[in-house]
Amino acid sequence: MRAGKIAATLVFLMTVVGVALSQSANLIANVPGRKTTSLNGPWHAIVDPYETGLSERYYENAQPKDKSDRIEYDFERSPTLNVPGDWNTQRESLLFYEGPLWYERSFAYQKREHTRVFLYFGAANYVTRAYLNGKKLGEHEGGFTPFDFEVTNGLRDGGNFVVVEVSNTRRPDAVPAMRTDWWNYGGLTRDVMLVEVPEVFVQDYFIQLAPGSENEMAGWVQVSGSSRPEAVSLEIAGTDIKKQVTTDARGRAEFHFPAKLQLWTPESPKLYDVAIRAGEDTVRDSIGFRSVRIQGAQILLNGKPIFLRGISLHEESPKRGGRATNAEDAQTLLDYAKELGCNFIRLAHYPHNEYETRLADRMGLLVWSEIPVYWDIDWKNPATLANAQAQLRDMIARDRNRASVILWSMSNETPIDPARTAFIQNLADSTRQMDPTRLITSALNHTEKAGPNQEILNDPLGQSLDVLGLNEYIGWYVRRPEDADVMQWTTPYQKPIIISEFGADAPAGRHGDPQTRWSEEYQANLFVHQLDMVKRIPNFVGLSPWVLVDFHSPRRPIPGIQDYYNRKGLISNHGERKQAFYVLQKFYKEMANAPPVH
């Protein structure tokens, strides 16, 4: 596409971005640290493939007024679904269901003076329409980020009801679009709760070390509900840090001051109790402080080069199957990663729930967090860009105070194309504006062949990234495992490279010789050759093989082998460790004991 045209597109896209960014959702930060009432539990549900509920006004949750009144739905007598949870694994009949479904939940509420109330959703896949007592609250698009609606004026003293329509219908202009190698779980997949705050409250904050510094604090606090300057205090327990700042006309207070703190590291994940006060509101959070930056082709954590011993994982419950939704699921998944010897986890391919990132803070696991710009997206569609921007904004807004999160990933395995590159470059630019303290990456999978065994990682998107992720499937989708021994990789980029994916399918307990595909021996053999090859890749700073646990995928139908599971897990969906698990565990033990990276 001619340079002029690209520029014009860029300018246009920038305006769209400008709009999207200016619509910064007033997401309430740190909901777990607020006064909340859970609405989790059984919700009545009506499956509505033809979306009849809109014209029949299901959101009114009506009952017939008299014997001749026509109401053609009845939440009260409709079976329930558990929230949080996907609907697919709760009913056999809904396993493959893609479409609209209506939820209803009644609850009692006692109104309080000088209190604002928000209805908060941890996430819902994919498009959500929410109603309170028959009135529309709003809509949300995107399956993996939180959203909230103010309900202060809509709430009644006593009986209330919420009706929520959720549809996981796939669309070519959505994010992700029509094809994914993960199950399109639908529903209210994360916690739903009422959040109570004083009229003037601490809506959001960013409290971290200044970009590239280990002894300067820099950040801001956003106060909502006041038109006059508000005094804000910031206190860090266990230190002498007690700061007073004042908000400006926009309700924002910025601060920058020297601070001597014990830095957060995977080995000693020190978290501080931080208290932020404004007006009647006090928000407490556990925050770790660490710096992460690039030096040449190395990643420096707190000024020292680090090697990332990682694993990729999906947000699936290893116990129940279906979406992981709670602290117990997060503990099981991250314990698996620790058992492997990891200090790094790639949360693929969408922002996982907050239980995981907060647990990673406590367990000392570095995190790669990604938005689902996955495979083919409608790159030229401004609405698709605005949607991706909104998911990016909300991913960052939720986890910007998590020390564990060091990498924001813009995309996974996208085609080399100018419109794509412009699209993702825009996301990278917005990320730098929203968060200059972390690194930007993407998982790339297109390399240029430079000879029978030579591949060049020169994707033009690399220019917009701080760290390059490389997904390569030598030995599975291309060539044989042993061919890794002769592969040569080069790159024009003097930037750190993470091997973000490699792997092979093997149902646990299926055996054969190392050449027999779909056997544990084949998978283990592939890991042996891969782990030798990756060490020869230039600028290699770490890896996150594919994948921690077998996961559900609509693209994997082979009976008796896949049964709609991607079997590249090192652990089966029943918790069985495969041979390759121990190959990687041994490698990580050696890497952990190896002399520090220079």
Ligand code: GCU
């Ligand atoms: C891709 C992709 C994953 C997918 C994996 C596979 O690289 O990023 O989402 O599951 O390969 O094919 O198993």
